[in-house]
Amino acid sequence: MFDRDIWQEIYHSISNNKLRTFLTGFSVGWGIFILVLLLASVNGMQNGFTMQFSDDATNSIFIRTGTTSLAYGGFEAGRRVQLTNDDIEYIKRSFPNDVEYLSPRIYQNTSARYKSETGSYNVQAVYPDHQAIEKTIVNKGRFINTNDLLNASKVAVIGRKVEEDLFKNEDAIGKFVEFKGLPFRVIGTFTDDGDDNAERNIYAPTSTFQKMYGQTNHIDQIALTYNPEYDLTKALEFSDRLESVFRRRFKIAPQDQAGIRIFNYAEVFEDISNFTGGLDVAVIIVGLLILLSGIVGIGNIMVFIIKERTKEIGVRKALGAEPWSIIKLVLFESVFITALSGFIGLAIATGLLAIIGPNIKSGAFANPSVSMSIVVTATIILIVAGVLAGLIPAMKAAKVKPIVALSDK
Amino acid sequence: MHRQCRKLSKTTTNMIQIKNLHKSYKMGKNSLHVLKGINFNVEEGELVAIMGSSGSGKSTLLNILGMLDSLDSGEYILDNVPIKDLNETKAARYRNKFLGFVFQSFNLINYKSAAENVALPLYYQKVPRKDRQEKALKYLEQVGLKEWATHLPSELSGGQKQRVAIARAMAAEPKVLLADEPTGALDSKTSYEVMDLIQKINDQGNTILIVTHEPDIADMCKRIVHLKDGVIIEDKKIEQVRAEQYV
Numbered sequence: 001m002f003d004r005d006i007w008q009e010i011y012h013s014i015s016n017n018k019l020r021t022f023l024t025g026f027s028v029g030w031g032i033f034i035l036v037l038l039l040a041s042v043n044g045m046q047n048g049f050t051m052q053f054s055d056d057a058t059n060s061i062f063i064r065t066g067t068t069s070l071a072y073g074g075f076e077a078g079r080r081v082q083l084t085n086d087d088i089e090y091i092k093r094s095f096p097n098d099v100e101y102l103s104p105r106i107y108q109n110t111s112a113r114y115k116s117e118t119g120s121y122n123v124q125a126v127y128p129d130h131q132a133i134e135k136t137i138v139n140k141g142r143f144i145n146t147n148d149l150l151n152a153s154k155v156a157v158i159g160r161k162v163e164e165d166l167f168k169n170e171d172a173i174g175k176f177v178e179f180k181g182l183p184f185r186v187i188g189t190f191t192d193d194g195d196d197n198a199e200r201n202i203y204a205p206t207s208t209f210q211k212m213y214g215q216t217n218h219i220d221q222i223a224l225t226y227n228p229e230y231d232l233t234k235a236l237e238f239s240d241r242l243e244s245v246f247r248r249r250f251k252i253a254p255q256d257q258a259g260i261r262i263f264n265y266a267e268v269f270e271d272i273s274n275f276t277g278g279l280d281v282a283v284i285i286v287g288l289l290i291l292l293s294g295i296v297g298i299g300n301i302m303v304f305i306i307k308e309r310t311k312e313i314g315v316r317k318a319l320g321a322e323p324w325s326i327i328k329l330v331l332f333e334s335v336f337i338t339a340l341s342g343f344i345g346l347a348i349a350t351g352l353l354a355i356i357g358p359n360i361k362s363g364a365f366a367n368p369s370v371s372m373s374i375v376v377t378a379t380i381i382l383i384v385a386g387v388l389a390g391l392i393p394a395m396k397a398a399k400v401k402p403i404v405a406l407s408d409k
Numbered sequence: 410m411h412r413q414c415r416k417l418s419k420t421t422t423n424m425i426q427i428k429n430l431h432k433s434y435k436m437g438k439n440s441l442h443v444l445k446g447i448n449f450n451v452e453e454g455e456l457v458a459i460m461g462s463s464g465s466g467k468s469t470l471l472n473i474l475g476m477l478d479s480l481d482s483g484e485y486i487l488d489n490v491p492i493k494d495l496n497e498t499k500a501a502r503y504r505n506k507f508l509g510f511v512f513q514s515f516n517l518i519n520y521k522s523a524a525e526n527v528a529l530p531l532y533y534q535k536v537p538r539k540d541r542q543e544k545a546l547k548y549l550e551q552v553g554l555k556e557w558a559t560h561l562p563s564e565l566s567g568g569q570k571q572r573v574a575i576a577r578a579m580a581a582e583p584k585v586l587l588a589d590e591p592t593g594a595l596d597s598k599t600s601y602e603v604m605d606l607i608q609k610i611n612d613q614g615n616t617i618l619i620v621t622h623e624p625d626i627a628d629m630c631k632r633i634v635h636l637k638d639g640v641i642i643e644d645k646k647i648e649q650v651r652a653e654q655y656v
Contacts, residue, residue, distance in 0.1 A: 004538070005532060005538075012520040016520070311516065312518055314516075315512075315516045315518065316518075316529070316533075317501060317504075318475070318477065318504060318510045318516075319504070319505065319510070319529055319530040319533060319577070319581075320501050320502065320504050320505020320506070320530055320533040320534065320581070321501060321533050322497070322498045322501040322502065322533070323497045323498060323501070324498070325533065398497070401477075402477050403472050403477040403478050406477070406512060406516065
């Protein structure tokens, strides 16, 4: 099939029409180049989204309560629903296999002071588990541990920005920072990939805050991560289960959106993957349309070549060339031009991405790149495209009547 | 040569049998009756000139003999094989197996060397590359162009081109060699050289049909078939004029 004669034919045909072959090949190469770049862009967008959210654990669920908007279970509307430490224990007991990490959150906006420096910061009172839920990166010292919680220690883990603002060039570890007149010992500092604002947070043990503010067991929010082995459906099923249990527990009407809200990141990810999936399809369609113009170009050049070589094809047929051998000749040439120019486009596009891709990191766009599967798909598309481009001209060539081709008139 | 051996062992065999051959072309509403009942036989080893003015049907006859065109009615038997119901693939195979073509305008493939041109029918016979090259050189040697094997057609003179074309036609070792005005594009001296070559190939026992309108070329054959308005008006054996004496 791939004997030397065929290659020789292709070589002659191409070298006789260098410019024309180049121009047509260029259109196919260009089509593939754009297709790959477009797909890489979608990929970059996907990476960007994932990075934006990977600041928090992607398997996290947040439970917030509010004021009921509907009368239900003997209660009037307008009842305030309050989460407490008991709810944490309840989740721990009821869903031992579903929950990975679990922590309450108490929000307090507090002014903090160190020496003469003061500032207003968000303090979150949490459990040790919270570090894993928020993916907090402790770069100095340590995070809150179980002992801090049991002893209601007055300790704090402060964000990098807080340290910068309050402690200037001093090392904050071991120093005391004052919240509303009470001294808290700084046990650690943290950074956050997500944004600078997160680095203006301060973490303290829940028990300490509950003691400070009137011996309550109230909490503002529950944050948890579910079993990381769960897929999307299982995750959504779990949060539904969680929600119905809490609605029953607090006697909130099933359709009451104000009383309780359970926010599952899985839903967001479902939306994002739907969105980028849709984008992928759109990009493939656009790319294929661009490629189509290249294919038409190749088909065009092949028709011309055949017209020019009508006589030669006639001679070959008179000498005993079967129609298939003529079709083969045209198809191989078409596939060869398409594949070669497509590969060049593919190589340039992937090369370009390899060089500039890792350097692109802005907002919702990061590291655009192409996967092996895209490259393989593009290759298959190219071969198919070559066959399609050559098919009509090849049939035309096979239909050449030697008697017409050979007439000297 | 093997052909001579066969000629000695078998006495006259019918190579071509044509019976009541009709062919017409549709020209819009009218149809043009080109061949109106041709009957003739060609025996193995004959050298036949088909003569006639333009429009006499001689080229159509050659095209039908060459399976480049179909016949409307009648019979065509080539080497005891009835030629009918040909599809493209079958016609290509028969042409490759039975026939060698020589054209007025040589029809060499211009980007292939002389040897590659000669080897082309062997390629379609699926002869291995090495054997093809050997055979091509052998036939080029027979037409006296072995030293020109690697040259492109553009580097050859008209006579040389036609000799390469004859070598190409002979390379497939066909039953019949069909030549359509083989000297039509050559000056008279070169024409005689080509005819000398054709006569020598015929001397080896090969069956050859030549379409020509030049009487001196026809006289160098052994038999002249005269066509006029689609019928044979004369079919005579003649004393062959040897081309050698003019070369």
